[in-house]
Amino acid sequence: MEEQKRLKVGSYTPETEETEAIIDRDYYRQGGIFKDEEAYLHHPQQVCYVPELSDTVYTRQAFLDLCNGQAEFADECFYAVDWQHPETWVEEQYREDEWGWCDHCEQIYNMSGIPHPCPICGKLPDEGEQDEHTESERSPAEPGGI
Numbered sequence: 001m002e003e004q005k006r007l008k009v010g011s012y013t014p015e016t017e018e019t020e021a022i023i024d025r026d027y028y029r030q031g032g033i034f035k036d037e038e039a040y041l042h043h044p045q046q047v048c049y050v051p052e053l054s055d056t057v058y059t060r061q062a063f064l065d066l067c068n069g070q071a072e073f074a075d076e077c078f079y080a081v082d083w084q085h086p087e088t089w090v091e092e093q094y095r096e097d098e099w100g101w102c103d104h105c106e107q108i109y110n111m112s113g114i115p116h117p118c119p120i121c122g123k124l125p126d127e128g129e130q131d132e133h134t135e136s137e138r139s140p141a142e143p144g145g146i
């Protein structure tokens with residue numbers, strides 16, 4: 001049986017008392033990064049991703065934190081990033097309606113590019129900021145409701 005090879009791009013050597021961490025990026029799809037699938041899947045405390053443009057390090061836990069603790073979305077994010085910061089990628093998913101956020105369920109759900117209500121509770125996604133009006137439309141309390 002052939003063992004499936006885990007994705008590994010570059011290398012990361014954690015810091016020790018004497019030395020700083022060493023990030024050795026390699027080329028992957030769009031940029032130079034460090035990415036380690038084995039670490040992501042099996043060593044949640046280890047660094048599994050470093051983007052191209054900063055030395056910010058990410059562990060599995062960091063991906064989970066960005067994705068509301070929802071592993072399926074964290075996985076999607078981990079496999080998708082190829083140069084950018086995971087935060088940026090996650091923002092894109094919301095902006096492009098790939099993901100929806102339900103305030104009621106406090107869960108991310110898949111929209112696959114087409115806005116639709118939360119599959120759990122049926123609530124429509126938050127329409128978000130509508131263009132330029134955000135500041136002025138910060139809705140004041142309705143008068144009359146004591």
Ligand SMILES: [Zn+2]
Pocket residue numbers: 102103104105106118119120121122123
């Ligand atoms: Zn919901």
